[in-house]
Amino acid sequence: MLEVKNITYNAGEFSLKSVSFTVYQGDYFILLGESGAGKSMLLETIAGLVHPESGSLIMEGINITHQKIQNRKIGLVFQDHAVFPHMTVYENIAYSLHGRKLSHKEKKERVSRVAEQLSISDLLDRWPSTLSGGELQRVALARTLIQQPRVLLLDEPLASLDSRIKSDLRSQLRKIHRQGQTILHVTHDYEEALSLGNRIAVIHKGSVIQEGTPEEVFRNPKSEFVAHFVGARNFFKARLTGENDNGMALVENTLPVRLITPTIGPNGYILIRGEDIILSNDPIDSSATNNFEGTINEIIPGIRGIDVVVDVGIILHALITAESLNRLELREGKQIWLHFKATAVKFIPS
C-alpha cells in the first residue's frame, strides 16, 4: 500500500541511503534502529515535510513523492507530541477539521468520538500545560487520527514516557491497530518492536539491513549489528501457563521454562541472553531453576566468545569463553547440561 523506493537524502549524520520497504494495508510496521539513524528523517519524507534527493514514494499506486503535505492523507505524531500549547485539547483535536463543511455539532461529535477512542474525553477543556506526558501523547494521536489517515506515522511515540505509562499507551496503539489503522512506527527499542509489530525493518547507518517478521529478524539476524542490537540469540514464541506465583511458560509448544511471573500475557516472546546460560557436564544443584539436558549441535567461535549451540528440545545458544570450552572438553555431539535462572528469562507480551 505504501511503497518506499530507494529514498536517498544526504544531510550529514542523518543520511538515508537508498531505503526501500513496503507497508501493506493493515500492517503494524516497525522501523527499528538506533537513535539518530535517519528514521525521523524518513518519516518526515513520507509525510512530505522534506523532499528526498532521489527515490520515490508510491501510495496505493500513485506517486506521491512530491505531493503537497496537505494532500497526502498521512498522519504523523512526533516524539515530543508537539501539541499546540495555546489551544485547548478540544481545539487541538478539531484543528484538522477546519475548512471542511462541517457544522459545529458535527465537529463536536467527531471530536468526542476520537477522544473516547483514546480515553481522553474528560480532558477536552484542559490546557496542554496542565497535562502529563502520556495524556499529551494521546491528544497528539487523537488530533491525527481524526483525519482518518491512510497511514499513521509514529516517531518514537513512547520514548519520553515512563514505563507505567508506556504499557498503557502500547495497549492504546494495539487497539488503534486492531480497529484497522495501518501504522508505521519508528523506534530504537526492540521490546517495543516485538510487542507491537507484525513486520520489522532494521535500519542502520541510513540503510535497511534486514526486513521481515519479528521471528525472522530476531531469530536469524542478518548481521552482527542486528544480533548485537537485539542482544539475544535465544528468541522464541511462548505462552504463559503458570498459575499465581508459579511463573511458567511453554516455549515453542515444546519446552516448559520457569520465569518470573509477568503481569501481561498469555502470548508473547521470550528472550534469554547467551551469556546467562551456564553449561556443565553433570547436573548441578543451584539457584537456577531451569535445567535441561541436551546435545551440542555446533560450536562457533565469535568476537564476543564461543557460541555453543545446544538442542534441548529447542535450540539454545550459550555464550562461553574459550577457556571454559577447553576445561569442560566440549565438542559437537556431546551430551551436556544447560542451566539458566528464571530471572534471566525476559518475557515480552504481544
Add this chain to the structure above:
Amino acid sequence: MFETAKDKEVTSSIWLTIWTSMVATSLFAVAAIPLAYLLARKKFPLKKLVTGIIDLPVVIPHSAAGIAILGFVSRDTVLGKMGSAIGLNFIGNPAGIAIAMAFVSIPYLINAARDGFAGVPVRTEKAALTLGATPARVFFTISLPLAWRNVVSGLILMFARGMSEFGAVLVVAYHPMITPVLIYERFGSFGLKYARPVSVLFILISLSLFIILRMLSIEKNNVPFPRKKKTGK
C-alpha cells in the same frame, strides 16, 4: 502647566505626534511582521546583508536618515511622483512624518518579532502542516499567536521610538510640528522657560501611554504557556 495644556498649538502637536506614530507603526507592521518571520525561518543568500541593512536606521545619525528619506520621497523621485498622482505630498506633510518615524523605528519591531518567531518550535508548525493547514494558516494560527508577546513588545517599542523621533522628522517635515520639533523650536526662539512646560507635559503623556500599553499587554497574554513539567523523561 495648565496654560500649556490648554494651548491649542501644543495639544494639536501632541496629538499629531501620537497619531502619526500609530499610523506609521500599524501600516509598516503589515510588511514588517511577515518579513521578520521569513528572517526567522528561511535561509537565503545575502541574509546577513539584509539583517545588516535592517539595523542601519539605528546606527546612522538621524538627520542623515532624514536626508536619505528625502532622496526617496521628494517630488522628483519615483515615490514622490506616485504620491503626487494621488494628491499626496510627502515633504512637510504627516505622510512624510510617518515615513520618517517608521524608518528609524522599524528595526525594533523586526528584531523583536523575529526573536519571537525564532522561539516558536519548528516542530509545532510542522505538526500543523501535517494536519492539513496551509502555510498561511500555520502562520496565523500557530506562529503568530505563539510569538505574540514578542510581537506586541516590538510594536510598543516601534510606536515609542517613532513618537520620540526628532532629527529625521525635522529634515523631512518641519511642519506640521510634532512635539519633539515644537519643543526644540520653542527652546531656540524663546528659551528654556517657554520650552519646559511642553517637555514636561509630553513626557508625562508618553509615560502614561506606555505604562498603560505595557499593562494591557501583560493581561492580554495570559495564555498558558508550556512550562517545564514535573514528570521527567
